[in-house]
Amino acid sequence: MNAANPEYMSHDCLLRPGNTNCGGCGMSTGLTMLGRALSGERYSLVIPACCGIVAAGAFPTTSYNVPVIASTFASSPAVASGVAAVNQLNPGKDHRPNHVICWAGDGGTYDIGMATLSAAAERNEDLIYICYDNEIYGNTGGQRSSATPAMARTTTTPGGKGETKKEIIQILAAHQIPYAATLSIAHPEDFRAKIQKALDIKGFRFFLIHAPCPTGWKTEPAESVELVRLAVRSGVFALYEVFNGVDYRINVEPDGTDPEVYYAKQKRFSGQEINLERVKTSLKRKNRRLRELASLSR
Numbered sequence: 001m002n003a004a005n006p007e008y009m010s011h012d013c014l015l016r017p018g019n020t021n022c023g024g025c026g027m028s029t030g031l032t033m034l035g036r037a038l039s040g041e042r043y044s045l046v047i048p049a050c051c052g053i054v055a056a057g058a059f060p061t062t063s064y065n066v067p068v069i070a071s072t073f074a075s076s077p078a079v080a081s082g083v084a085a086v087n088q089l090n091p092g093k094d095h096r097p098n099h100v101i102c103w104a105g106d107g108g109t110y111d112i113g114m115a116t117l118s119a120a121a122e123r124n125e126d127l128i129y130i131c132y133d134n135e136i137y138g139n140t141g142g143q144r145s146s147a148t149p150a151m152a153r154t155t156t157t158p159g160g161k162g163e164t165k166k167e168i169i170q171i172l173a174a175h176q177i178p179y180a181a182t183l184s185i186a187h188p189e190d191f192r193a194k195i196q197k198a199l200d201i202k203g204f205r206f207f208l209i210h211a212p213c214p215t216g217w218k219t220e221p222a223e224s225v226e227l228v229r230l231a232v233r234s235g236v237f238a239l240y241e242v243f244n245g246v247d248y249r250i251n252v253e254p255d256g257t258d259p260e261v262y263y264a265k266q267k268r269f270s271g272q273e274i275n276l277e278r279v280k281t282s283l284k285r286k287n288r289r290l291r292e293l294a295s296l297s298r
């Protein structure tokens with residue numbers, strides 16, 4: 001569809017219908033929620049190689065309703081830093097903020113973009129970085145990344161991944177950035193509130209969205225939202241914020257749901273031995289640590 005067609009210019013429709021993403025794609029839902037949270041704001045996106053940029057389509061058509069810059073895989077935080085600097089030099093007649101948002105996958109964030117991400121965070125660049133985490137290199141067939149959880153089968157870990165998932169929020173918090181937070185597409189109010197909170201903060205803001213990928217996770221597309229809800233309920237994916245690298249706040253407490261329910265719904269975890277006791281002990285330890293950090297912040 002044509003970018004200039006006013007029929008498709010509803011302001012909060014960030015990702016237009018008719019894009020090429022798979023059914024049940026958590027990344028697509030995340031973009032829709034982002035567009036709604038940013039309704040009425042002026043912003044542009046910087047997107048590296050990932051499913052998110054394939055979704056844009058081929059020039060001169062686009063599935064996005066805002067300006068998008070496609071960057072190389074490793075450089076999106078550096079490119080976004082440049083765009084933010086240019087925006088500052090050109091405030092426009094109305095002086096309305098012109099936000100720059102990096103929208104990147106876990107491969108681009110946890111792995112190949114880590115150097116430029118760390119550098120932009122350390123410089124406290126005035127931009128919002130959002131990683132949609134589908135826990136694989138989805139666009140190239142589902143290879144493992146350092147965000148892939150232990151035991152998940154991917155095309156490069158056919159017997160299940162041996163290593164554990166990297167703790168990206170804590171890595172970013174160690175840069176003492178003003179704001180870092182996790183988001184879930186199963187918690188739209190929390191999602192909206194945190195994005196809107198970030199708009200009032202200057203400097204580097206980082207978000208992590210748990211983004212189910214039915215194609216790579218071997219899950220039912222219609223169950224995507226339910227899956228990530230289970231991840232929050234069971235403590236597999238914690239919803240929390242970190243202010244200035246030190247003040248932790250938990251947004252949703254796990255309700256004791258057995259993580260097994262979450263694992264059992266995904267074929268990427270089937271066909272191999274899962275030591276559930278080990279998983280539960282490790283989750284308990286992780287969430288206890290988070291609670292300790294949050295209680296120190298009160």
Ligand SMILES: Cc1ncc(C[n+]2csc(CCOP(=O)(O)OP(=O)(O)O)c2C)c(N)n1
Nearest residue numbers: 049050051073105106107108136137138139
């Ligand atoms: C330097 C470089 N290496 C490899 C690729 C091929 N490539 C394009 S997208 C992609 C996977 C991206 O994974 P992720 O960032 O997690 O996003 P997703 O595909 O899961 O949406 C790869 C390996 C590339 N474009 N550039």
Ligand code: SF4
Nearest residue numbers: 021022025051138213
């Ligand atoms: S491969 Fe996964 S992340 Fe990519 S469009 Fe399909 S569901 Fe979405």
Ligand SMILES: [Mg+2]
Nearest residue numbers: 105106136138
């Ligand atoms: Mg990915």
